[in-house]
Amino acid sequence: MSRIDDFEAFIAIVEHGSLTAAARRTNRSLQSISRSLATLEEAVGVELVHRTTRRSAPSEAGAAFFRRIKPAIDEINEATLKAANQRSEPSGVLRVGAPVLFGPDFLVPVIAGYMRTHPRVEVDLRLSDEFADLGAEALDLAVRIGDLPDSSLRAKRLGALRRVVFGAPSYFAERGRPSHPFELGKHSCIVRTVDERPGEWMFQIDGKPRTVKVAGAFRSNLMTPIYAAAIHGLGLGYSPLWQIKHLVDDGRVELVLTEFEPVPVPIHALWQEGRSSSAKVRAFLDMLASRLDLRNL
Secondary structure, eight states, X not given: OOHHHHHHHHHHHHHHSSHHHHHHHHTOOHHHHHHHHHHHHHHHTSOOEEEOSSOEEEOHHHHHHHHHHHHHHHHHHHHHXXXXXXXXXXXXXXXXXXXXXXXXXXXXXXXXXXXXXXXXEXXXXXXXXXXXXXXXXXXXXXXXXXXXXXXXXXXXXXXXXXXXXXXXXXXXXXXXXXXSGGGGGGSOBOEETTSSSTTEEEEEETTEEEEEEOOOSOEESSHHHHHHHHHTTSXXXXXXXXXXXXXXXXXXXXXXXXXXXXXXXXXXXXXXGGGTTOHHHHHHHHHHHHHOOOTTO
8 A cells, every 4th residue: 555545544534533423434444444544653752643543533643644644645636637637538427516696697608618528428406405415416516505514525616706785766756865784674575485594684783794684575586576575665675695696787776884784695616536536527617617697696
């Protein structure tokens, strides 16, 4: 077994908290993982991992060792994958998951360019706003908006998306424009009833995240009727900018309180570690990073 395998065993132990978990993650036997750790500790001359019956944790020397070798091993693996991918033309079916509204307008143009560049690849795009279980749904890759839960998936940050308050020119002509989030209590606001906390909008006030309670006579469980209601002057809406950018560009709604926008929401591409060696996945990740245009969103 190579020294690289010993390094990867040690990294897996530190990341997953036990030799048993590391064995599962690397598809190796517990004895093999234990042997790699012992070999590595003998080579460096110090104990790298404190073992107990339930958990393994890096020693002080082990933690410092981990911080140094982890980027190097990642770089070696990345270089190996790129070299291998250069020998293989992407082919087969690429299964991609994405949010319902985001996929058609933003992902499909990238997919079109990808399929023209790699004509041997077919793409199966599956749209859902639920957080995808890539293994259960047999997805090669998923694009997800929002903070990521802890998982074993690999992730590539693609950018971040603004959340904005908007209203129709007719509404502002009749009710005026709020100049501060705390003034929203005097305005009719359109609430999305299925939010985790309906009627609470997030802002950045004095450099800190703050929630402001809002209410209004019209509410809905879906965003499309909320957009329609805002266009017809029924109140102010709160939404990701990318979902209403076309309405802003057409002048049908206008943004307010932009100086109080909350921290933008991250957007990532997610894939399983074992699938990162696939030429079709790697090629699509590269194209996503270069062609997905999230500017002004």
